[in-house]
Amino acid sequence: MASQNLKAKFRRRLTKELGIALVVLLPLMVGFVVLRVAVANSTEEMIQARRAFTEHTNIINRLITLRSQYDAFGKTYFNVLHNVIPEKDELINVSQEFQGVAAEHNLQFGFSFRGEDPASATSLGAVHFSIAVAGSNLPDITEFITDMQSFHYLTVIENLHVSRAETGMEAVIIGKVYYRTPEN
Structure with a gap:
């Protein structure tokens, strides 16, 4: 126990x-x-x-x-x-600048605005135009077109029509000049 x-x-x-x-x-x-x-x-x-x-x-x-x-x-x-690529306000005298180039080549000149693509913060705007020039010979018109292509603003020629007139040659140029917004 x-x-x-x-x-x-x-x-x-x-x-x-x-x-x-x-x-x-x-x-x-x-x-x-x-x-x-x-x-x-x-x-x-x-x-x-x-x-x-x-x-x-x-x-x-x-x-x-x-x-x-x-x-x-x-x-x-x-x-x-x-x-x-200028601001839009800088294009106010673009027709006169083109007229000056035409005068250098002894061409008669007509200019009209054809509308506008507005600029935005991400894309350029464009001012569309039409230019009519007339001169005594084709080389003057050709030199004017060459000067337009090397214009100090970004310019694009979209359409070109050259024809023979009674007094020489005529050309109608449709194009646009690009511009930017001040923020760009």
Whole structure:
């Protein structure tokens, strides 16, 4: 009986010790698992944040490179475009400028506006025109057309009709002069 009593006492003590160990170890194990999952999630978030940071850094570096290239080369070409493509207000005397070119070639001159394509922030506008010239010979008209093609503003000849008249040659030129908005 004493040995059974001792065994029972030992079992109770062992059960009590195991219960205490389970009460202490179980929360520690659960805490360890929760902490491990949290660390794994945080690590993944940090890896993604680092990738995003690297990508944004690369984008910024490319923008810096583009800006320096624009500053080195683009501004010069942009200024050339500003000289070739005027603002609309600068075209107010375009008919007189064409008339001056016609006078240099001893041509009679007529000019009429045919409409306009308005400019926007992303596209150029155009003033459409029709020019009628008459002269004594074809080379004068040909030289006038050549001068129009190299006019100081961006000018496009869309249609050209040359015919023989009683007193020489006549030509009707339909074209347009491009312009930009002040913001461009």
